[in-house]
Amino acid sequence: MQSAAPIDMIEELTVAVGAAHVLVDDDVRAGYEVDWTGRYQGPCRAVVRPDSVEEVAAVIRICAQHDVAVVPQAGNTGLVGGSVPRPAASGARAAIVLSLIRLTRLGAVDTAAMQVTVEAGVTFTTWREQARHAGLDTPVDFAARDTATIGGAIATNAGGSRVLRFGTMRQQVVGIEAVTAEGAIVGSLGGLPKETAGLHWPSLLAGSEGTLAVITAARLRLVPWFQHTTTALVAVESVAAGTRLLATLRQSLTSLDAVEVIAPAAMRLVSEHLGRQPPVSSPEAVLYVIIDCADHGDPSEQLLDVLSQADGIIDSAVTTDAVQRERLVAFRDRITEAIAAASTEAGVPTFKLDVAVPIDALAQLIEVAQDAADADGCRLIPFGHLAEGNLHLNHIGASHPERIADTVLAAVASLGGTISAEHGIGVAKAPWLHLIRNPAELAAQAAIRAALDPGGMLNPGVLQP
Ligand code: 2HG
Numbered sequence: 001m002q003s004a005a006p007i008d009m010i011e012e013l014t015v016a017v018g019a020a021h022v023l024v025d026d027d028v029r030a031g032y033e034v035d036w037t038g039r040y041q042g043p044c045r046a047v048v049r050p051d052s053v054e055e056v057a058a059v060i061r062i063c064a065q066h067d068v069a070v071v072p073q074a075g076n077t078g079l080v081g082g083s084v085p086r087p088a089a090s091g092a093r094a095a096i097v098l099s100l101i102r103l104t105r106l107g108a109v110d111t112a113a114m115q116v117t118v119e120a121g122v123t124f125t126t127w128r129e130q131a132r133h134a135g136l137d138t139p140v141d142f143a144a145r146d147t148a149t150i151g152g153a154i155a156t157n158a159g160g161s162r163v164l165r166f167g168t169m170r171q172q173v174v175g176i177e178a179v180t181a182e183g184a185i186v187g188s189l190g191g192l193p194k195e196t197a198g199l200h201w202p203s204l205l206a207g208s209e210g211t212l213a214v215i216t217a218a219r220l221r222l223v224p225w226f227q228h229t230t231t232a233l234v235a236v237e238s239v240a241a242g243t244r245l246l247a248t249l250r251q252s253l254t255s256l257d258a259v260e261v262i263a264p265a266a267m268r269l270v271s272e273h274l275g276r277q278p279p280v281s282s283p284e285a286v287l288y289v290i291i292d293c294a295d296h297g298d299p300s301e302q303l304l305d306v307l308s309q310a311d312g313i314i315d316s317a318v319t320t321d322a323v324q325r326e327r328l329v330a331f332r333d334r335i336t337e338a339i340a341a342a343s344t345e346a347g348v349p350t351f352k353l354d355v356a357v358p359i360d361a362l363a364q365l366i367e368v369a370q371d372a373a374d375a376d377g378c379r380l381i382p383f384g385h386l387a388e389g390n391l392h393l394n395h396i397g398a399s400h401p402e403r404i405a406d407t408v409l410a411a412v413a414s415l416g417g418t419i420s421a422e423h424g425i426g427v428a429k430a431p432w433l434h435l436i437r438n439p440a441e442l443a444a445q446a447a448i449r450a451a452l453d454p455g456g457m458l459n460p461g462v463l464q465p
């Protein structure tokens with residue numbers, strides 16, 4: 001049960017971070033208490049915005065003394081309810097939102113090591129601008145780049161479009177700094193590529209969703225900046241044709257940077273939203289594939305060569321022109337926004353399932369998902385990342401989301417897939433975690449959590465079946 005805030009806790013927090021950064025007014029807190037989709041929300045006693053790792057540690061120690069939970073948040077672009085407080089009706093204990101949004105310091109880029117240190121509240125766009133200023137680039141990129149922050153992306157092991165080339169967020173973290181539930185500062189930002197000295201904090205914390213410690217900064221890997229990018233939009237006649245194309249692209253092109261997938265329903269929705277037709281559009285298309293090749297020289301010829309020989313392609317458009325590319329990429333990057341607009345119209349928040357299956361099971365997954373959506377009577381908008389078999393199954397106007405999840409997530413598990421590919425488990429998927437983690441694995445996870453956070457104060461309810 002929630003009760004009125006003990007005044008001394010707010011006073012102590014005010015001493016720790018300054019009155020301007022302990023937000024207690026209802027209307028100011030409101031924006032921090034609800035997630036981006038409007039599906040997940042819960043109240044907090046205060047939003048606390050520390051400015052340094054020491055202040056984060058002080059805030060956590062104060063919360064521990066008052067037995068108040070800590071929900072870390074920064075960009076609040078998460079899609080599984082992990083960055084907002086739990087609902088009051090769930091009987092959750094009182095919480096604060098620990099906003100890392102003021103931790104925006106950037107270190108100098110080390111071009112020889114190809115690394116940089118950034119604080120948790122730095123956005124992906126800022127990180128990329130900084131890397132490019134030094135002639136390098138960031139290995140991870142996704143549509144929410146302007147708002148999503150480094151801390152959250154590590155905590156959820158975010159993926160995005162470049163995973164096939166550089167891996168997920170986990171692979172980019174060569175050093176980390178974080179604060180534990182007892183207010184201790186742990187980790188190192190040294191960034192040594194080789195070190196075998198027991199426990200590796202970056203590995204432990206990537207994907208831990210704010211439950212083991214609060215990430216405050218990271219030492220991140222950078223990659224070469226390939227200034228020539230060629231983008232193709234391809235309509236294919238079957239899912240199998242799409243996966244054959246993927247295999248050929250991977251075998252033939254060292255410049256391959258992204259292979260994204262858009263179902264016709266998603267293409268229709270985003271076209272309506274943008275108010276224009278894509279350069280390739282066919283009633284026979286079963287999938288649209290967007291391919292990026294990036295290199296130090298123009299990779300167009302090799303890409304065109306592969307496309308001219310691939311079978312099952314209905315139509316394609318290829319461009320290197322920056323303006324044309326941007327217009328084309330919008331058909332992929334702005335689907336989430338188009339879904340949000342359609343959901344506002346439908347009057348129900350979107351029900352999102354981020355799943356992945358082995359690539360040869362994709363056709364089966366699409367079939368199961370469509371059947372489940374049809375049974376519910378909602379509109380299914382699938383799109384995602386072809387190379388990882390990762391589909392974002394968005395349901396607009398779903399009446400029984402839990403039933404859809406029961407059916408689709410069980411099918412995903414039986415196909416050898418995962419119930420979360422890149423958004424995390426949060427609270428959204430927690431009831432289904434047992435489908436992909438056995439009791440021994442869940443017990444081990446709980447034991448590690450209890451060892452680091454015996455009071456269970458860090459992001460309670462998240463990652464917990
Ligand atoms: C993307 O790939 C993100 O654009 C968001 O993972 C997916 O809105 C979604 O479901």
Ligand code: ZN
Pocket residue numbers: 142160384385392422
């Ligand atoms: Zn995605």
